[in-house]
Amino acid sequence: MPTTPRPSPRAARRLVPVLLLLLWLGIGGALGPFAGRLGEVATNDQAAFLPRSAESTEVIDEQRAFRQEETLPAIVVWTADGDGRVTGLRDAADRALASLGGTPGVVGEVSPALLSRDGAALQGVVQLRPDLGDRLPDALDRIRSAAEAVPGTTVRLAGPAASQADLSDAFAGIDGLLLAVALATVLVILLLVYRSLLLPLVIILGAVFALGLACAIVYALADREIVRVDGQVQGILSILVIGAATDYALLLTARYREELALRSDRYLAVRAALRQSWGAVVASAATVALGLLALLLSDLTNNRALGPVGAIGIACAVLSSLTFLPAVLVLLGRAAYWPAKPRPADGRGAGDGVWQRVAELVDRAPRRVWAVALAALLACAAFAPTLASRGVPLDETFVNDAPSVAAQRTLADHFPGGSGNPTVVIANADTVDRVVAAARDTDGVASAAGVTDSGRPGGEPLVVDGRVRIDVTLSFVADSDAAKDTVARLRTALHEVPEADALVGGYTAQRYDTLRTAERDRTLIVPVVLVIIFLILTVLLRSLLMPALLVATVALNFLATLGVSALVFRYVFGFGGTDPSVPLYGFVFLVALGVDYNIFLMSRVREESLRLGVRQGVLRGLVTTGGVITSAGVVLAATFAALGVIPLAFLAQTAFIVAFGVLLDTLVVRSLLVPALVRDAGAVAWWPSRLGVKRPRA
Template identity: 65%
Template sequence: MPADRPAPAAAPPAPSARRRRARLLVPLALLVVWLGLGGAFGSYAGRLGEVATNDRAAFLPRSAESTEAARLGAGFRAGDSLPVIVVWESRTGPLDDTRRSAAEQALHAAAALPGATGRVSPAVPAADGRALQGVVQLRADLGRETGDTVRAVRALAEGVPDTTVGLAGPAAILADLGGAFAGIDGLLLGVALGVVLLILLAVYRAVLLPLLVILGAVFALGIACALVYLLADHGLVTVDGQIQGLLSILVIGAATDYGLLLSARFREELHLHGDRFAALRTAWRQSVEPITASGATVALGLLVLLLSDLTNNRALGPVGAIGIGCAVLSALTFLPAALVLAGRAAYWPSRPAADGRAPVHAVWARVAALVARRPRALWAASLAVLAALAALAPTLDAGGVPQSELFVKAQPSAAGQRLLSAHFPGGSGNPAVVIAAADRSEAVTAAAAAVPGVAAVRATTAGAPGGAPLVVDGRVRLEATLTDPADSDAAIATVHRLRQAVHAVPGADTLVGGYTAQQDDTRTTAARDRTLITPVVLLCVLAVLVLLLRSLVAPVLLAATVGLSYLATLGVSAVVFPHVFGFSAVDPSVPLYGYVFLVALGVDYNIFLMTRVREEALRSGTREGVLRGLTATGGVITSAGVVLAATFAALGVIPLAFLAQIAFIVAFGVLLDTLLVRSLLVPALVRDLGDRVWWPARTGRAVPGAAPAVPEPAGERVGPGI
């Protein structure tokens, strides 16, 4: 028990002045190295946007039919292009010839914009006579300039009098994505660091310590971003705004958590040692194993994403693992150097005294006393709550986010799509694409046109619409406009029928792609990834826990409780997303991301707890040791959980549904795991099982005459922590 741990034996003689100066050389050298690295690479934290792409086509399933169709379909365009669909809706009755002529002039003017390819369609009237649509092809390599060009197209389109203008299609969506991610380098980072700093100041009531922890996280992020920048610049990884944001949050959250564990142990040891160097040696030695194991579980969990067939999942694996590695390196080198140089001043205005009694938080002493009295009732009640919430998990719809819900806030592309769907077939602007052998084009066209749910089929031509089909490498490209919105389940059902129909044409060698097919293939691939990756991540986590705890029972116990916590989080999300946030469904990758983050990060806190329990069990036996470990680590682990939840919640500043869903799942799951699983469920189970938790080892053996596990809270000095 930290409050009654015996003080070290007689303190060694005070070191000489020369020896004191020599002992300062290593931390000073480490500090200089880290300051140099921070100065050299710190700017990269704001430069990942230079090598990021938000083109959704770059993140398709690698082996899917729609991906191959997109690859072959690119050859039918004179230079790759990105369409923006312009819709004019009349505000004063049917459109007359004057406004139609103005729309044609606007389209031809848009063709001359610097970012356009020069190719536009005519203004096509709707069947009800109250709307027109035209397509302007933009260069696909515009990158960040796409938004400027789309705004220029809108400005020209708004010259048509008495009409409401909407822009839809891939270019409009990409422009909105660029706007959504515009603040990811500055706004997200600033909010995350600001929230973490406020929490640390409130919890630890110290001035210098929070700044040292934050500085270590910033240094780690700078190096991680520099490494990822180099990899992305050489085409070794693909980075988009989502991965960019997740990397920042992962590094800040992990580096802060690891820093809190080390700094809390250093503070404890300062009470037991008069010498700060001796205190740091003990703190570092007792912290290096859990910090390294925690980093390993997260990094391995992320690297398992390399098994995914979705390119963005595969990219997150090495990118996230690099970030975690940098966080561990910073926590074990920069922060120890800074802490030993600052000494007790790091905790100012409090000043840990070398009195042989480490601080104990009274709240956690009471929690430990509750676990000691009613362990079986506590773990049974906790399991019942988690099981009830987990029962709702199957109701979470991971079928994909509709285009209208891609963004948390209203965006112009969503409004444009609604305007387009109101007057034209629901799939206008996002047709299904059929690639087929040129000598079977008529049969394929007839088969596609006969499919229920297909409104029209037309071939890509070399010149004006209605001309001969363009043939590239013996193939033709057909566009099948669907009657239902391209992101709807009805459209996906139509694509299934379309694939069956055109695949049945002998010798046609057909492939069906387009937005709807991509959505369907992504959904199928995501389900396959979950089936494959989920058990592999669990095995990696179990392997690390077995090596760390030298046990089989404890790792299985910890992994099972974290897995149940994850399912409970999905159950809560299934209720909260539709009824609170208004999400009708979640992105297919969200459950997998949530699983990897929550299992790996959730096990972190159990690692912090159980390594301390194992340490205390060697002194006083398992049943006493778990109470001592809970009391000693309760404050710092809860603080770390709150910090990590807050950093992931900061993703909410980016108005994208995918990140908002990830933010809620991870933030809620971390809090559930920290406050219920690690604080009550695991300690109660370990208390009830006793030494059996270490099987086949025999770690827990009570030491004769050991002090009581949980002292009375009254009169104890309160340490930092929640």
């Protein structure tokens, strides 16, 4: 019976890489456009990212019973041109506001204009639907056009609606701009590292394919409302995939370069490189992915969204690195490094001499090296408690001065800080007088009154199912620390009113609850991430002391980074505080990604120690991985620094913490502290592994 001839081994060696290459080209062509389409399913409505169990979230639910849906206030501020007064312009302002009633996006009747006590400004509040999305700028333009009918005045728009519009503007074009900056930065670094023309382009192409696949998956999940995506998550996903895919590619191509210098068969070289590096790459990816998935324990929706989105990105990055890149390397062979020639990292290369000298220093005086490095890190970490994470005030939310920020300053100059953005109280109707009295007696409260059927405070309050709404105006700017402290005092006072069952919500309460929830998340998630990392390192290194040592060093690196960041944010950037989520994001990224480099180093040290013994294994591992890990650290730091092109304090702070922390980890912790500690401890560092007493093979 005739049989179909099997392809020869040589033909199979070419067939598999060609099929993988065609598969990824198909993925890139079909799914690549999704990297620019996440904005279609992203939302920057901050109300969608409130803590699930917070008191302010309960208030939003109860407000619906009053037929008063959650709104997004836009505050119109009129000031007279020059130094004049606006006392005689109140009627014109009332007419301008009344003309907005019933226009698209406006909720309910528009309240009359209020005159400031100094007579120099007028304000009106227009309640907008919170789900306007892309239509919000049009609604604000209609409000501005109507308000400009008041002669002799300058019109400014403040409040949450104006802030959200400026936030959307900041994220506009995030797909193209951020991606272009990140890819250009990575390409320049890779050209300098490899001195090759083709390989950097191959690595960049693999990262772009991974990003397209990740964005397509996230798009499908967000479109079905399985995950939520906002501009922050969208930007971090792009940076994370590009940085991780490039890091894994650097590790694999460095090992492939070594194998090419030892054997002529490109297929065998790729197979050997894969066999020796896939464990470290997968362990590294698992560390980052599981660390991100720990964010699912958060009570903040945007934190929970980043967890699975980031994990999907990491999975796509490692998939591309272990399939697309090896396939291309098999097809290109030595041509991938042209015009450079593959050389083993044994101290004879131009860049390896530096790491040979570092290894000699570590070998000659390990205790002095780790003592100096440890002292420097501890000195930096001493400033970590000074990092204020009580939130970024509105006037610092944007790196550049935004129109809503200038309007808010003008509003605060002439009206009580909480004007136009009241704190909302829901309480039992038969206790309304006592609740209003308790609210007015609270330090920091300017006024309090029940809300009538028309939706305005003052008069007989509307009663729904035995409950009433009370609007409380604070004396301080709604997003200030003083306002959040006032909300805390207000809750204490109203919770003590007998049988009132009072709930305190509104914009300031939401920010306060977000702050408290972020603190709770850090307390819960940080230990979970450390345990995850320890378990992965234990499996990979088959030791207990070594994982404990590595986890301790990356944790110290994180604290040192926070200490430096506290000084830089305050005295260089001029930030008055940091977003509550910044320390948690910084921890997850920095600790998980910092362990990456220790995984790359110690997996090679373990491999070399099995051949050469523990002492020589540390030195050989440091020399052979020094260049590639430093390059990977520079690439990752540069990609995260690219987040700085988005003019938002949150992303600028996150970018600095991760970029500086990665460089500190790469240049100090992984290069000096860890090798010196392991060299000084000797075989005991690998307890209870038998590695330390294993006789080296020839």
